[in-house]
Amino acid sequence: MSDELAHDFSPIAKVYKDGRIERLLGTSTVPASIDPQTGVQSKDLVISNEPLISARLYIPKSTTAESTQKLPLLVYFHGGGFCIESAFSPTYHYYLNGLVSEANVVAVSVDYRLAPEHPLPAAYEDSWAALKWVGSHYGGTGPEEWLNRYADLDRVFFSGDSCGANIAHNMGLRIGSEKLEDPKLGELGCGKVLVCVAEKDTLKDRGWYYSESLKKSGWNGVVEVLEAKDEQHVFHLFNPNSENAVAMRSKISSFMN
Structure with missing residues (x-):
């Protein structure tokens, strides 16, 4: 194992000449849970195995097995310069627990592949694949019961911070130009x-x-x-x-x- 640097992107990451990548920030994770402060529930799932795309889903305390009211759906793209952080980091988990509780929405936090192992446009392609997966739940027939039961796919919002905001913008552009197989989600436009x-x-x-x-x-x-x-x-x-x-x-x- 060589300590000779190829690229030094401190304080974010270091890339060594032997191909090793050392991330200096944004590597910690927390498990999905029921948040004791807000009552928001979360769980993790795999959207795609090839490439590997995951997400963390959130539902507010107001949702119950007997709930009939559909709630707005937030699709969130985390920041980190396309190189660090994840949908499972304590920073984003804490933030989305609070936002889901206050806004009373369902949220999907997308975990896309990171550079430099997966250079752009991998993050965009993974995010687009995640949106198509979300769209497959229109009509309540998708693979994830939380979205079928609680999410209103006529009221979908994209959000993100830093590079995640860039992803949200690009996903909005792509929906406007390419649409999704689900026409209703595409008609939302922006x-x-x-x-x-x-x-x-x-x-x-x-x-x-x-x-x-x-x-x-x-x-x-x-x-x-x-x-x-x-x-x-x-x-x-x-x-x-x-x-x-x-x-x-x-x-x-x-x-x-």
Whole structure:
């Protein structure tokens, strides 16, 4: 085993000349569970074996075996520069427990393959495959009973942070151009967009530029921008109970409802 570096992407990862990859962040995981604070239940499943694509599903406390009301469905794409983190990390598990509880939605958190072992467009292709799997539940006949029973596939939302937001955008574009086999999900198109930025994030201007570009593109939807004052990149994940993070979660919840 060689310690000679081929690429040093610190503080995210290091790639050694023998092909070994050392991730410096975002490697910890937590099991699916019933969250004691929110009552949100989660479980893990495999969407595809070749390539391996997994997901973590969440349902709020309001769902019961006798429930007849269908809830909005959130498809979430985690961040991490396409290189680190997962749908099973404590950061995203904690965040989605809180969001699913407050918004009263069902969520699918997609675990796509990571670079550099799986360079782009692997993350996009895995996410698209996950969306087709979600679409297979329209009409209540898909392979996952939680989605059949509780999810309203006429009200589907995409969300993500950092590179996950990039994935969400690209999935929205792809649905608009290619559709899914399920026509209803494709017909949702994208009628509204919420862009969340942080004042001290170096990527803030790109978020504002994105919103302005949407308005000028001929797209007929409505876009809103929420800017959190005095905050940095993905602050809502690192400090989820801060005033700005709570306000952002409340805004996203109302957006989906």
